Amino acid sequence: MTVFLLLYLCADATHTDCQVFPAQRWKGPDAYEQCIGTVPGLTKALTAPNRELHRFVCEVQADGAQPAEHKAQPAFIHQSFRM
Incomplete structure (x- = not known):
């Protein structure tokens, strides 16, 4: 198994605009x-x-997989919809 430590550098606390950098690998x-x-x-x-x-x-x-260019996923936003 290969594990990457990723550093998410985010523009604000919502974590919706982040850049991801691999920091370490085990x-x-x-x-x-x-x-x-x-x-x-x-x-x-x-x-x-x-x-x-x-x-x-x-x-x-997965073993053998290279860390792809990571695109940070936006944080899940809880919303309620009314009809």
């Missing part, structure tokens, strides 16, 4: 656990305002 059966263990320290190292804007995400990739 391979092996405990790769996800290694990635998850890294996230709290990296997040703590960000300044308080940047913690609201930017985030680290661990993403599992």
Whole structure:
């Protein structure tokens, strides 16, 4: 298994306009656990305002797959519709 640590650099706290950068990669059966263990320290190292804007995400990739150009997905927006 291959896991990528992705850094989402977002323009605002809604996380709808983000650029994604691969920050680190792990391979092996405990790769996800290694990635998850890294996230709290990296997040703590960000300044308080940047913690609201930017985030680290661990993403599992199929072995042999290269990290594609990631396009950040907008955050799910909860809406209610009335008829």
